[in-house]
Every structure is written in structure tokens, then in C-alpha cells.
Amino acid sequence: VRVSPVRFASTEATTAAKISGDEESEAKKEASAVPAGERKAVASYWGINPSKIAKEDGTEWRWSCFRPWDTYKSNLTIDLKKHHVPTTFLDKVAYWTVKSLRLPTDIFFQRRYGCRAMMLETVAAVPGMVGGMLLHLRSLRRFEPSGGWIRALLEEAENERMHLMTFMEVSQPKWYERALVMAVQGVFFNAYFLGYVISPKFAHRVVGYLEEEAIHSYTEFLKELDKGAIENVPAPAIAIDYWRLPANATLRDVVMVVRADEAHHRDVNHYASDIHYQGQELKGCPAPLDYH
């Protein structure tokens, strides 16, 4: 049995965190989490001071998109080969939908896996957000709890966005890639929204298969790194903090933990689809929280 952890996301903790007696202006000036160059002071009487956070080594916490307690050590022992064999008609549609997206993606990116990873993560972060939002609205409408699934799906979306923030450090999007992302997001957001409203069973299955493809794609990325076709540069600082990697971690280590994340997403989404297939509701089956 897990005992309640020491840390609570509490007002108390936040209050205790403030340096006692420091004045507002100073707190604002030093406030972290946005690169110093972009940091702005906003005159405000709302009493909002971003809390200062330090790393274990005493240096300032640099990230505002995640905090120390959102970070984790990845479980690299996860089975990368698991596959849901499509049996029903709907599963087959989901499987072939994903497979048919593979060809144009392969042609477009060829072996530029860094670029491919970056672009695909802009899409990968959409389903969790859409699913989480729809379950949130349903919970409100029906006056019923969510079984933790809202949080689980939003956590997945956030995790995917961190993948993007990481790969952005390694490769820079070109203007036509930016344009493509806008177009793809517009189409995919609406398609997934509609899909999730009509059949969450199908929607989660599609994501399960997308994640299987993601695992494959990151495995290819690793092969290129090992061949030396892609340079194994040092890991970006954001990745070292987010996955608690050693200071000398490289791009290869990053791809390893990202691939493990995708395997976890695969499990969660196939599981969610299974729940629907067995005629049950997500809210009746506790969601896998903190399952990275």
C-alpha cells in the first residue's frame, strides 16, 4: 500500500515556498520559469507572485511548463512489442486508417527522424486534450465523476507536448513545416473531436495504433543514431530535467525515454478502448494515473 506522499500541491506549500519578507517587486523580478530575456513584469494588484522553485542542487528551476514534481524517471523495461491484433471491423478500420497514414509520412520525412519526431508530436498532443475535454464536459453535464480519466488523458496530452518542446531544441521547424502543422492540426482536431463524440472506442483504438507506429518510428530513429547517420548530440536541458536524465545524457537517451512514453500511451489507449468494447464505461474503471 502506498502511503500518502509528503508533497501536497497546497496553498501551504506555496506560501511556505515564498521567501519570507521579500517584497513583491523583487519576487517578480527574480521569478523563474520563463527564460530571462522573455520575462516581463506586469503591474497587477492581484497579488500573484509566481512561486520560486529551486532544483536539488540549489540552482533556479528554469521551466514553467512543468515543475519538479511533474518530472519522472522513465520505465524503460516496458514491453515495446505489444500489439493489439485487430479482430472486429472497427478495429480493422482503426488499424488501416493508421497504416495508410504511414506511407505519406514516410515519403515526406524520409529518414529525417528528428524533424519527423517534432512534427508528429504536434499531432500526438491533440487526442489526449480532446478526450480529456470531452470527458470533463460530460462529467459536468451528467453530474458524475470521471474515474480519473480526465486527468489521465490531459496528462498524456501534456506529456506529448513535452516531447515537442524537447525535439524543438534539436531541430528547427521550417516555414512550410509550420504551415503544414497548422493545416494538419485544423483537420485532425476536428476529426478526432467528431470521432471521439461518435465512438470513443474507435478513437482510443486509433490512438493505440498511432502509438504503436510512434514506437516503430523512434526505433528507426535509434537505428540511425547508432549508425551515425544522425549525430548523437547532447540532450537538451529541458529533457534532462523532465526525465531526470544524467547531465551527460545524449539525444539517444532522450529518444529511449520518449519511446517508453509512447509505449505507455499505447497501453492506456488500447485499455480505454477495451473498456468500451467490454460494454463498460471509463468512469467505472479507475484510470492509470502517473503511468508514464
Add this chain to the structure above:
Amino acid sequence: VRVSPVRFASTEATTAAKISGDEESEAKKEASAVPAGERKAVASYWGINPSKIAKEDGTEWRWSCFRPWDTYKSNLTIDLKKHHVPTTFLDKVAYWTVKSLRLPTDIFFQRRYGCRAMMLETVAAVPGMVGGMLLHLRSLRRFEPSGGWIRALLEEAENERMHLMTFMEVSQPKWYERALVMAVQGVFFNAYFLGYVISPKFAHRVVGYLEEEAIHSYTEFLKELDKGAIENVPAPAIAIDYWRLPANATLRDVVMVVRADEAHHRDVNHYASDIHYQGQELKGCPAPLDYH
């Protein structure tokens, strides 16, 4: 300076939390967080076992919608009187939009504040989700960090949903109230979505004023409780766990902490609007995280 907290939402922690050597079926059977009656076992080979969590006193953690480290002690010292005086045209539109919604609400609910609270929370949980989602999509589209605002707004939405889960325990929605909620959500979700796309400055200001009204409404609720017009029943179990209230807490204590939450939301949203008014972007100003 705040030192990194001990608890990390990590795979390690989750793994350590599992009772070593227990088999999957047993873990699933005992898995907590969904009321025992609704708990279902789903045959799955995805290896997903909801982690078991215990409270400080060793009893089973009952909630899946939030976990011990999401709970907090409310800061009741927050200034309840703060008000943003509308000066610009847009502010005045926001102010009078909210004020004009007050009359029909007053007429519909009269002095039934328990019912009113429950109904209004179904609406209050929408803006944070819409804002968080739109900022998430923008972060993906533009390849840029969010300054923590995605998380801050999603946390607000989650907090409002917990208000709803709490008041649901105190008053039961009638069929026509359920129907009303569906209609209102349909309209409000779309209106706020559009509003946030067109003018986040205006959207956050509207929420700021809505929260000012919420504070007023909960103050009236407290008056009715003190007069004895509404019975001061014991606090629901979910509220005691979520706000770490004493075991003998009452409805009055719950309304007090909920009102403090609304004051925090007021600050966050007026602040977000101020940032836009000062021609800056949210991502450049670190969001108030853990600011309940």
C-alpha cells in the same frame, strides 16, 4: 527559495507503491478510487493496474478524480472584496454581460443557494478547460512554451469540477435542471470558445467578473446558513479529503473554502486579462501555479 519537494509524480513512485508480489487480479479487485459498487474488472493485457493509495490514517484512498497530492488547505485570508473597476469599453461590456446574467439567475434560484451553487459550477468549469485547450493547441501550432498557463487554466477547471462534485453530495439535480445544464453548456462552451479565440483579454475579464459574482453568491449562501434558513449539514466526505478539512467540518466550512477558491480564480483571470491589456503575452508572464 522553495526546495524541490520530496514527492515526484514518477514511475518510480508508482512502482514502489505497488504491493510487491501481488497478482494482477487481486490488485484489480482491490483497486480503489471508484466506489466499490461501480468498480469493474476489465480483462486486459495492457498491464494497467490502478495504483493503490492509502490515506495518512492507513485507510484506502477513495477518490480517483483527485489524489492526496492534489489536495490542499485553503487560504481563507484572501481578500474577498477586490474588484476590477471597469474602465475600458471592453471591460464595461464584460462587466455588464455578467451583471445582466445575474437577474435571471436570481429569479430562477431565489434563495436556494445549494442548488444554485451546484448548477453554477457546471458552467464555472468550462472556461478553464476551453482556455487551457486553446493555449495547448497554440503552443503546439507555434512551437512555443506556454509559461505554465495551460496547466494553470486546466487546474482551475479541475478545481471547479471538484466544487460540483462536492455540491452534488448536498443537493440532487432535478430532471429539468439536468436539461437546463445541457442547454447552457452547449451555448456557453461555444460562446466562450469563440470569445477566447477572438479576444482572450475579454474572455478572462468576463471570468474575473463571474468569479466576483460567485464570491457574492457564496457570501449570501453563508448568510442563509447562519440564519438557519439552510441546514448546516456535515461536510461531504469528498470535501473533507479535497480541502483537508477536519472530520467534523460542516457545509459552512465547505462554502468558506469554495469561496476562497473563487477569489483565487478571480485574481488569476483578472491578472491574465491585465497581461493582455498591457500588450504582453501570457507565455511571457509565468502563470500562478498551485495558486488555490
